[in-house]
Amino acid sequence: MNLKLLISCGVAALATSAAAQDSNALAVDGEALLTETAAPSHMEIVDTIYSGWRFRASETQALQSDDFDNPGMIFVDQAIDLWAKVDGSEGKSCASCHENVEDFAGLRPTLPRVEDGELVTMENMINECRTDRMGAEPWKWSKGKMTAMTALIGLQSRGMPVNVAIDGDAAPFWEKGKELYYTRVGQLDMACSNCHEDNYGTMIRADHLSQGQINGFPTYRLKNAKLNSSHGRFKGCMKNIRAKPFKEGGEEFKALELYLASRGEGLVVETPSVRN
Amino acid sequence: MAKDVKPRVKVPKKASAGETITIKTLISHKMESGQRKDGDGNAIPRSIINRFTADFNDQNVIDVTLEPAISTNPYFQFEAVVPESGEFKFTWYDDDGSVYDTSKKIEVS
Numbered sequence: 071m072n073l074k075l076l077i078s079c080g081v082a083a084l085a086t087s088a089a090a091q092d093s094n095a096l097a098v099d100g101e102a103l104l105t106e107t108a109a110p111s112h113m114e115i116v117d118t119i120y121s122g123w124r125f126r127a128s129e130t131q132a133l134q135s136d137d138f139d140n141p142g143m144i145f146v147d148q149a150i151d152l153w154a155k156v157d158g159s160e161g162k163s164c165a166s167c168h169e170n171v172e173d174f175a176g177l178r179p180t181l182p183r184v185e186d187g188e189l190v191t192m193e194n195m196i197n198e199c200r201t202d203r204m205g206a207e208p209w210k211w212s213k214g215k216m217t218a219m220t221a222l223i224g225l226q227s228r229g230m231p232v233n234v235a236i237d238g239d240a241a242p243f244w245e246k247g248k249e250l251y252y253t254r255v256g257q258l259d260m261a262c263s264n265c266h267e268d269n270y271g272t273m274i275r276a277d278h279l280s281q282g283q284i285n286g287f288p289t290y291r292l293k294n295a296k297l298n299s300s301h302g303r304f305k306g307c308m309k310n311i312r313a314k315p316f317k318e319g320g321e322e323f324k325a326l327e328l329y330l331a332s333r334g335e336g337l338v339v340e341t342p343s344v345r346n
Numbered sequence: 347m348a349k350d351v352k353p354r355v356k357v358p359k360k361a362s363a364g365e366t367i368t369i370k371t372l373i374s375h376k377m378e379s380g381q382r383k384d385g386d387g388n389a390i391p392r393s394i395i396n397r398f399t400a401d402f403n404d405q406n407v408i409d410v411t412l413e414p415a416i417s418t419n420p421y422f423q424f425e426a427v428v429p430e431s432g433e434f435k436f437t438w439y440d441d442d443g444s445v446y447d448t449s450k451k452i453e454v455s
Contacts, residue, residue: 138356144374144419147352295418 090271091124091280096340099137103229107336112236115267121337122280122345125271130292134344142221142290142342145214145297149222152215158206164219167203171222178227178339182328184239189324192220193299211318217288217297224288224341231338232285234331247329250322256313262326277346282307283334284327286343297342300327351375355436357450361428365454369400372421373438373446379414395420397439403432430454 096103105121113119123131133139153171156163168174182191196219197208209216236244251262265274266282273279287300301318304326308315316322356370373395380392398410398420407426426434435449 138354138370138372141419144352144354144372147354147374148350 091120094124094128094131096121096123096131096135098135098228101229103340104231104336104338110332110335113333116281119283119334119337120270120281121340121343122283122286123340123343125278125280126345130344130346134340140290140342140344141295142288142297142344145218145290146222146225146342148214149218152219153222158200158204160203160205162204164199167199172226174223175226176230178224178341179230179232180234182243182324182331183235184243187239189240189243189321189328191319191324191327192223193319196220196223212299212302214296217299220299221288221297221342224339227339228341229338231336232331232334234328234335236328236332240328243325243328244332246322247325247327247332250326251329256308256311258311258313260311262307281333282330283337284330285334285337286340286345288341289343289345292344292346300330351440351444351446353436353438353446353448355434355448355450357434357452359451360453360455363429363454364427366425366427367452368423368425369434370421370423371398371400371436372419373398374419375438375440377414377416377418377420381414393441395438396441398422399437400424400426401435401437402426402428403430404435407434428452428454 091106096105103121105124107119109116109119123134133141137143150171153164156166164171178192181195182189184190193209193211193216196216200206201208209219234240254261254264262282265279270279270281284300284303287303288297289303290296291298299318301323304323305315305318351374353373354371358367361367375395376393377395378390378393380389382390384390392414394414394416395412398408398412400407408422408424410422412420431452431454433449433451435447437445437447439445
């Protein structure tokens with residue numbers, strides 16, 4: 071092989087390495103987690119969906135492969151203490167009614183869902199318990215206690231495929247979420263789809279664009295060293311495109327959460343994942 | 347005592363004699379450097395873990411001095427040779443005088 075050919079091969083290899091998701095396989099403490107599957111039928115442009123884990127650097131990927139190394143687990147530990155902590159006027163803790171947090175296995179993949187005509191997320195359910203049954207102050211959407219608790223409850227479903235209902239009662243919310251996903255907003259005039267559907271796998275300056283899957287939320291981000299809610303992430307995206315973000319926990323983000331969850335149907339819950 | 351301090355340690359349960367094992371330790375601690383200022387411009391007092399030790403059957407394995415530049419939730423990973431069954435004891439010393447410890451047994455066959 072002459073030198074010129076060698077160089078062109080090298081360039082080609084370099085180009086592909088930055089151009090798409092990698093082919094690594096994720097296993098947490100020996101238990102394999104699916105990071106790639108066929109896209110659900112309602113997605114028209116994308117054939118295969120990938121977990122955001124596949125777009126991260128190998129060092130970041132390694133952090134998620136071992137629960138001890140996963141910094142998100144520190145917050146899960148805090149939530150275990152919170153679970154048993156009595157709060158509010160009724161003198162109750164989570165554990166007073168829900169004996170074992172393990173009983174919530176299977177909840178995360180089905181959320182958000184419609185209850186009595188309203189779209190309900192895990193944060194809504196936790197705060198409903200706190201205000202109605204514990205007589206306690208509701209937690210703020212993206213603050214430490216809330217993200218820790220959603221991570222603990224989500225962790226019980228790790229490895230289970232996302233499976234949200236998008237028909238029946240949920241259909242109007244799903245349609246609204248879909249519309250938001252494809253609507254260009256902000257000074258940069260961009261929609262979610264411009265990055266996460268049309269250009270996933272390419273670099274946006276120093277960042278490797280993923281498909282914007284939310285199966286790993288709440289996720290530990292290296293940039294702020296804490297757990298981040300999906301709504302907090304949506305807000306970050308909207309700020310980046312110089313749009314005025316919707317409110318965390320508002321109708322828009324809840325609908326978007328449902329739509330995004332449905333785009334990840336078949337991928338497994340990775341909570342708490344590690345991202346950059 | 348600083349808030350939410352919780353030590354975590356990972357030691358293999360079993361090993362063969364003379365084997366080199368990897369030990370991972372982490373303690374959740376805010377590691378306030380003393381360099382930062384609060385909203386009113388007053389310095390936030392330093393509050394860090396200043397020393398970490400690991401002992402095996404009362405014999406010291408590692409003794410670390412920590413400085414203020416070490417980030418939150420200090421993590422140590424190190425290797426040790428285990429000649430016999432016994433117990434690892436890990437101790438963290440806080441600036442405020444608190445001492446946190448935890449221990450793990452290991453069985454050598």
